[in-house]
Amino acid sequence: MKKICTSFQDAVVDIQDGATLMVGGFGLCGIPENLIVALAEKGVKDLTVISNNCGIDEWGLGLLLNNKQIKKMIGSYVGENKEFERQVLTGELEVELTPQGTLAEKIRAGGAGIPAFYTPAGVGTPIAEGKETKDFNGREYLLEEALTADFSLVRAWKGDKMGNLVYHKTARNFNPMIAAAGKVTIAEVEELYEIGELDANFIHTPSIYVQTIIEGKQEKRIERLTVRT
Numbered sequence: 558m559k560k561i562c563t564s565f566q567d568a569v570v571d572i573q574d575g576a577t578l579m580v581g582g583f584g585l586c587g588i589p590e591n592l593i594v595a596l597a598e599k600g601v602k603d604l605t606v607i608s609n610n611c612g613i614d615e616w617g618l619g620l621l622l623n624n625k626q627i628k629k630m631i632g633s634y635v636g637e638n639k640e641f642e643r644q645v646l647t648g649e650l651e652v653e654l655t656p657q658g659t660l661a662e663k664i665r666a667g668g669a670g671i672p673a674f675y676t677p678a679g680v681g682t683p684i685a686e687g688k689e690t691k692d693f694n695g696r697e698y699l700l701e702e703a704l705t706a707d708f709s710l711v712r713a714w715k716g717d718k719m720g721n722l723v724y725h726k727t728a729r730n731f732n733p734m735i736a737a738a739g740k741v742t743i744a745e746v747e748e749l750y751e752i753g754e755l756d757a758n759f760i761h762t763p764s765i766y767v768q769t770i771i772e773g774k775q776e777k778r779i780e781r782l783t784v785r786t
Contacts, residue, residue: 559718559719559720559764559767559768559769559770560768560769560770561718561749561769561770561771562769562770562771563771564771565591565592565594565595565745565771565773566595566598566599567771568592568595568743568745568769568771569592569595569596569599569743570599571708571741572596572599572601572707572708573601574601574602574603574604575603575604576601576604576605576707576708577604577605577606577607577705577706577707577708578604578605578606578607578706578707578708578709578710579606579607579608579664579704579706579708579709579710579735579738579739580593580606580607580608580618580709580710580735581608581709581710581711581712581730581731581732581735581736582608582609582610582617582712582730582731582732583609583610583727583730583731584609584610584637584780585612585613585616585617585777585778585779585780586727586728586730586780587712587724587727587728587729587730587731587732588612588617588618588712589710589711589712589743589744589745590616590617590712590745590775590776590777590778591745591771591773591775592710592712592743592745592771593612593617593618593620593621593710594620596621596626597620597621597624597626600624600626601626602625602626602628603626603628604621604626604627604628604629605627605628605629605630605631606618606621606627606629606630606631606632607631607632607664607704607706607735608630608631608632608731609632609633609634609657609660609730609731610632610633610634610635610636610637610638611627611630611632611635611638611641612637612638613637613638613780614638614639614640616778619638619640619641622638622640622641622644622650623640625644625649627650628650628651629650629651629652629653630650630651630652630653631652631653631655631660631704632652632653632654632655632660633654633655633656633657633659633660634657635652635654637780637781654684655684656678656679656684658676658678659676659678659679659701660704661731661734662674662676662701663701663702663703663704664703664704664731664734664735664738665734665737665738666703666704667703667704667705667706667737667738668705668734668735668736668737668738668766669737671703672702672703673700673701673702673703674700674701674703675691675693675698675699675700675701676698676699676701677696677697677698677699678699679699679701680697680698680699681697684699685699688700688701704738705738705739705740706735706738706739706740707739707740707741708739708740708741708742708743709735709736709737709738709739709741709742709743710735710742710743710745711732711735711736711742711743711744711745711762712724712728712732712744712745712746712747712775713732713744713745713746713747713761713762714728714746714747714748715746715747715748715749715750715755716744716746716748716749716750716755716767716770716772717749717750717751717752717753717754717755717764718749718750718751718752718770719752719764720744720764720765720766720767720768720770721755721757721760721762721763721764721767722736722744722746722760722761722762722767723755723759723760723761724761724762725747729761732762733761733762736762736766736767737762737766741768741769742766742767742768742769743768743769743770743771744762744767744769744770744771745771745772745773745775746770746771746772746773747772747773747774747775748772749770749772
């Protein structure tokens with residue numbers, strides 16, 4: 558049995574100033590939105606956040622940005638957040654931009670216990686500065702180190718009380734690999750089931766990776782809504 562919380566504030570109670578967090582999601586799709594809100598309310602600061610992007614100005618990780626809770630952001634896309642841009646230009650926020658495939662593999666490698674790997678992405682660009690390169694079969698590759706975190710925050714469609722998780726379509730995105738790469742993984746699930754009620758053949762994240770579970774309803778905001786006039 559894993560820790561099953563009844564409040565999102567209780568779920569993030571162990572996250573303290575200076576922690577390194579991995580946060581699932583792609584844009585606003587599949588983000589652990591209630592856990593992020595709880596962190597904003599908790600007020601922890603000097604966070605290093607590893608995530609595909611940093612939300613939008615008024616939702617997702619943008620809430621933590623607005624509160625100046627993030628010290629460093631490691632991600633691959635930052636184009637939807639004006640406050641992010643302002644903090645970078647004023648030197649308030651440290652940013653480490655990483656090609657999206659490289660970011661995914663750095664997280665996956667961290668969860669698999671692989672310390673580093675070679676990739677052609679980024680060779681000959683500012684991303685390669687200060688990093689080791691090596692030739693394989695006449696092509697230059699860049700050494701990238703794996704990423705891990707103190708805490709991983711993920712969002713799943715279904716979960717059971719043992720911590721097994723099932724994601725829904727594109728909301729799976731970075732969540733499975735992030736769940737594996739945190740020392741402590743906190744899972745926000747839409748539906749919580751008893752042990753044995755989920756089909757073992759369709760589990761995406763095994764329970765061994767999950768320490769804390771909480772059930773909650775998500776708003777599922779749309780990042781950029783386009784409709785007919």
